[in-house]
Amino acid sequence: MALTIEDMALFCKKKGLIFPNSEIYNGMAGFFDYGPLGVEIKNSIKQSWWKIFVQDREDVVGIDGTILSNPNVWVASGHVGCFADIMVECTKCKSRVRGDQMIEDALKIQADGLSAEDIDKLIQENDIKCPNCKSDFGKAGSFNLMFQTFVGPKQDKENIAYLRPETAQLIFTNFKLVTETSRVKLPFGIAQMGKAFRNEISPRDFLFRTREFEQMEIEFFIHPNEKKCNILKDKKFKFNILTSDDQEKNNAHKEMTVSDMLKAKLMSQWHVYWLKELYQWFLDLGIKPENLRLREHLKDELAHYSSACFDIEYRFPFGWKEIHGCADRGDFDLKQHKEHSKSNIEMFDEGTKTKILPCVIEPSQGVDRALLSFLFDAYEDDKERGNIVLKLSPKLAPIKVAVFPLVKKEGLPELAKKICDNLKKEFTVSYDQAGSVGRRYARNDEIGTPYCITVDFDSLKDKTVTIRDRDSTKQVRAKISTLKTVIPKLLSGKLAFGKAGKLL
Numbered sequence: 046m047a048l049t050i051e052d053m054a055l056f057c058k059k060k061g062l063i064f065p066n067s068e069i070y071n072g073m074a075g076f077f078d079y080g081p082l083g084v085e086i087k088n089s090i091k092q093s094w095w096k097i098f099v100q101d102r103e104d105v106v107g108i109d110g111t112i113l114s115n116p117n118v119w120v121a122s123g124h125v126g127c128f129a130d131i132m133v134e135c136t137k138c139k140s141r142v143r144g145d146q147m148i149e150d151a152l153k154i155q156a157d158g159l160s161a162e163d164i165d166k167l168i169q170e171n172d173i174k175c176p177n178c179k180s181d182f183g184k185a186g187s188f189n190l191m192f193q194t195f196v197g198p199k200q201d202k203e204n205i206a207y208l209r210p211e212t213a214q215l216i217f218t219n220f221k222l223v224t225e226t227s228r229v230k231l232p233f234g235i236a237q238m239g240k241a242f243r244n245e246i247s248p249r250d251f252l253f254r255t256r257e258f259e260q261m262e263i264e265f266f267i268h269p270n271e272k273k274c275n276i277l278k279d280k281k282f283k284f285n286i287l288t289s290d291d292q293e294k295n296n297a298h299k300e301m302t303v304s305d306m307l308k309a310k311l312m313s314q315w316h317v318y319w320l321k322e323l324y325q326w327f328l329d330l331g332i333k334p335e336n337l338r339l340r341e342h343l344k345d346e347l348a349h350y351s352s353a354c355f356d357i358e359y360r361f362p363f364g365w366k367e368i369h370g371c372a373d374r375g376d377f378d379l380k381q382h383k384e385h386s387k388s389n390i391e392m393f394d395e396g397t398k399t400k401i402l403p404c405v406i407e408p409s410q411g412v413d414r415a416l417l418s419f420l421f422d423a424y425e426d427d428k429e430r431g432n433i434v435l436k437l438s439p440k441l442a443p444i445k446v447a448v449f450p451l452v453k454k455e456g457l458p459e460l461a462k463k464i465c466d467n468l469k470k471e472f473t474v475s476y477d478q479a480g481s482v483g484r485r486y487a488r489n490d491e492i493g494t495p496y497c498i499t500v501d502f503d504s505l506k507d508k509t510v511t512i513r514d515r516d517s518t519k520q521v522r523a524k525i526s527t528l529k530t531v532i533p534k535l536l537s538g539k540l541a542f543g544k545a546g547k548l549l
């Protein structure tokens with residue numbers, strides 16, 4: 046039986062990965078806290094993304110903006126005017142639900158982007174009733190998703206501020222200062238990660254739709270006349286892709302290479318370049334290729350400023366869902382901020398010696414959703430072993446190595462602790478002496494520890510230990526003195542497990 050999202054939430058709670066927020070007060074819908082192991086995985090995801098897309102590149106710089114900003118930022122971006130979901134309210138029990146979700150649940154059709162009128166019509170035509178009390182719904186209305194607060198001691202209209210609903214706008218408002226101070230030249234990107242907040246009408250599906258979450262976003266700026274992407278290599282790279290055409294014809298997704306997609310004019314060169322980089326990032330961190338695909342947005346799903354948008358979707362037990370969105374936004378945002386702020390935010394382009402507003406490709410994703418997809422992909426109920434094995438990429442595993450003494454006596458704990466302290470300088474290590482060795486293996490399988498080291502009586506004599514591999518359960522005998530070099534090679538995949546010592 047497939048693992049449900051509820052099973053996953055329970056598993057995460059039991060293993061100290063993710064907890065319901067303020068649970069001792071009966072919790073709060075749409076908010077989750079990361080526990081001791083979850084925070085390690087989350088930090089590893091963020092570190093990997095920042096290293097690959099900011100630090101390792103010469104054409105991307107980072108910023109870290111605030112959560113509250115001058116509210117005019119959100120007027121210019123369009124969020125005050127139209128960052129809303131369609132909401133319907135039951136006439137009897139007054140429960141409120143998101144219109145599109147209710148339609149999707151009731152009619153099993155794609156309802157993203159439907160207007161209030163569309164939703165009213167569908168409710169009437171199909172005689173959809175409140176799932177709670179079977180009464181009629183009232184007329185659909187819109188509901189702004191931004192959280193409001195007040196800045197300063199006066200709680201009046203003048204002092205309203207919004208918790209940012211995305212990190213992206215801070216990149217645009219800092220665009221002028223970055224270009225003036227960072228010696229960047231086109232094409233280049235500005236990246237940011239951090240918290241964002243959306244007052245979701247009906248948060249659900251655990252980490253998938255929460256009210257507070259974390260984003261990782263890049264705005265990549267390109268000269269408006271620059272069509273060619275010089276760094277687009279490997280045009281044979283294959284995606285699974287569901288085009289808008291195939292969605293209209295009810296076809297399944299298919300395989301297409303980068304070249305195929307360019308030939309079909311599905312997107313620009315820079316757009317496919319960024320999709321490939323992010324698709325590859327998910328694969329490199331362990332997502333199985335068959336569980337990943339691109340989905341092209343349908344014409345009526347596209348935001349008015351966007352000429353093309355593709356999601357990277359993951360095959361969750363509750364269906365294919367977005368874990369990354371990459372839009373071609375043109376110069377919409379910079380233009381908006383230029384108009385609303387009346388500041389001259391154009392940049393001087395050395396190449397053409399003119400002032401321009403660049404165009405933007407926006408690779409954007411949630412940290413929490415990425416984490417959820419990594420967890421689902423790694424989760425395996427191993428019937429033979431009789432326990433869950435979380436086959437996380439070693440790059441994401443919260444504990445890289447666990448060290449056990451075979452028994453709690455005769456000097457074994459001391460030697461095991463010494464090994465543990467020595468390895469701790471390099472990566473996360475845990476020491477575990479409770480219960481049978483089998484129980485300790487199982488406990489570490491469940492939290493994804495890639496390697497377990499057991500210290501036994503022979504270790505005292507010949508200075509060797511047993512290393513056990515999580516995925517194959519194979520074991521090798523290796524010298525203690527080699528651990529510091531062998532384990533990092535195993536973790537990075539540079540050494541095959543059988544070569545780490547003498548296979549047992």
Ligand SMILES: [Zn+2]
Pocket residue numbers: 135136137138139140175176177178179180
């Ligand atoms: Zn009702």
